[in-house]
Amino acid sequence: xxxxxxxxxxxxxxxxxxxxxxxxxxxxxxxxxxxxxxxxxxxxxxxxxxxxxxxxxxxxxxxxxxxxxxxxxxxxxxxxxxxxxxxxxxxxxxxxxxxxxxxxxxxxxxxxxxxxxxxxxxxxxxxxxxxxxxxxxxxxxxxxxxxxxxxxxxxxxxxxxxxxxxxxxxxxxxxxxxxxxxxxxxxxxxxxxxxxxxxxxxxxxxxxxxxxxxxxxxxxxxxxxxxxxxxxxxxxxxxxxxxxxxxxxxxxxxxxxxxxxxxxxxxxxxxxxxxxxxxxxxxxxxxxxxxxxxxxxxxxxxxxxxxxxxxxxxxxxxxxxxxxxxxxxxxxxxxxxxxxxxxxxxxxxxxxxxxxxxxxxxxxxxxxxxxxxxxxxxxxx
Amino acid sequence: xxxxxxxxxxxxxxxxxxxxxxxxxxxxxxxxxxxxxxxxxxxxxxxxxxx
Numbered sequence: 001x002x003x004x005x006x007x008x009x010x011x012x013x014x015x016x017x018x019x020x021x022x023x024x025x026x027x028x029x030x031x032x033x034x035x036x037x038x039x040x041x042x043x044x045x046x047x048x049x050x051x052x053x054x055x056x057x058x059x060x061x062x063x064x065x066x067x068x069x070x071x072x073x074x075x076x077x078x079x080x081x082x083x084x085x086x087x088x089x090x091x092x093x094x095x096x097x098x099x100x101x102x103x104x105x106x107x108x109x110x111x112x113x114x115x116x117x118x119x120x121x122x123x124x125x126x127x128x129x130x131x132x133x134x135x136x137x138x139x140x141x142x143x144x145x146x147x148x149x150x151x152x153x154x155x156x157x158x159x160x161x162x163x164x165x166x167x168x169x170x171x172x173x174x175x176x177x178x179x180x181x182x183x184x185x186x187x188x189x190x191x192x193x194x195x196x197x198x199x200x201x202x203x204x205x206x207x208x209x210x211x212x213x214x215x216x217x218x219x220x221x222x223x224x225x226x227x228x229x230x231x232x233x234x235x236x237x238x239x240x241x242x243x244x245x246x247x248x249x250x251x252x253x254x255x256x257x258x259x260x261x262x263x264x265x266x267x268x269x270x271x272x273x274x275x276x277x278x279x280x281x282x283x284x285x286x287x288x289x290x291x292x293x294x295x296x297x298x299x300x301x302x303x304x305x306x307x308x309x310x311x312x313x314x315x316x317x318x319x320x321x322x323x324x325x326x327x328x329x330x331x332x333x334x335x336x337x338x339x340x341x342x343x344x345x346x347x348x349x350x351x352x353x354x355x356x357x358x359x360x361x362x363x364x365x366x367x368x369x370x371x372x373x374x375x376x377x378x379x380x381x
Numbered sequence: 382x383x384x385x386x387x388x389x390x391x392x393x394x395x396x397x398x399x400x401x402x403x404x405x406x407x408x409x410x411x412x413x414x415x416x417x418x419x420x421x422x423x424x425x426x427x428x429x430x431x432x
Binding site: 004007008011012015018019022023026027030123152155156 | 385386389404405408411415418421422425426427429430431432
């Protein structure tokens with residue numbers, strides 16, 4: 001009897017140690033505060049819940065940063081972490097947030113669009129919880145998120161996700177994917193409320209351009225591109241041709257399929273006056289046939305299995321020993337976003353948007369991503 | 382949705398209770414004991430709203 005209780009107590013102690021050792025890092029990850037040094041050009045910080053009351057007090061509520069120029073003009077909305085496991089988009093939007101000056105028009109940034117997914121992870125796929133970016137003054141730590149919102153915030157999953165309002169049947173997991181729940185509704189599941197709030201921003205603030213910044217596998221055909229519906233195609237094509245000619249990198253145009261519902265590049269255009277664009281840069285980390293999912297792979301994109309596949313022409317992007325480093329991916333996002341804004345401003349001068357001091361592709365490749373993040377210990381004011 | 386969420390947490394607590402009760406009653410089979418504890422992990426993490 002005594003032996004049995006000793007054994008049970010010992011096993012239970014091991015169980016508790018496992019729960020605590022495994023649970024504390026996950027708890028800290030979920031409550032991690034992303035470091036952000038705002039540009040002096042930030043004029044207002046709002047919450048997404050101001051546009052949809054159903055988000056108030058939930059993990060899906062997130063900051064919306066406004067950078068308003070002195071001269072009236074057009075408005076651009078930049079969203080990242082729609083899929084929070086595609087960090088080049090987040091880093092690009094933070095570079096805008098920390099460095100941009102807006103001369104004319106307004107720039108609105110939502111860096112952690114799917115805030116719940118930014119606090120989620122995928123331990124079964126061996127995702128690292130954090131990654132660090134080197135700067136001249138030290139390392140900055142960012143949380144690595146997941147593609148979908150946490151089930152702690154939206155549960156249960158349906159057997160099949162029925163898209164609103166088109167009733168198209170999608171995978172059950174897409175109920176927590178904020179690139180399938182557009183245009184959303186105010187009283188729907190939490191992720192539909194997130195996209196509804198963004199639609200409300202576009203309608204109420206009269207947003208001209210919406211840029212949703214992503215990353216995609218090198219083995220997925222829709223990568224290294226700008227996805228645009230018919231109404232945005234002309235500007236997307238001009239931006240694609242210009243970055244290729246002037247900056248020397250490829251970002252082709254993919255048409256947004258009209259029969260596939262719930263995606264930002266489709267629904268934003270159909271349910272508002274805004275012109276949507278979805279930006280994709282390659283992210284080897286997300287490819288299935290890679291080595292271990294390490295921070296190093298996330299940052300440098302170098303993988304010998306992908307290299308072997310590239311030699312067999314199985315990838316949809318050029319790939320060599322240099323991999324796809326983060327600075328290249330972030331640089332592409334910054335340049336493509338700036339070029340879309342420039343093309344739109346040329347086409348409709350009365351709604352022009354002038355964004356200054358954001359680095360282009362070549363500068364990011366030369367200086368690295370960390371060069372553009374500011375030391376929080378130095379008070380700029 | 383909220384009602385289902387509450388019901389889910391109530392079910393998790395109920396299952397934790399059942400499993401703990403079985404652990405306490407298990408006298409002989411240590412393999413079953415370990416299995417009970419493994420099954421317990423996700424339920425406890427969810428009730429604590431960790432994962």
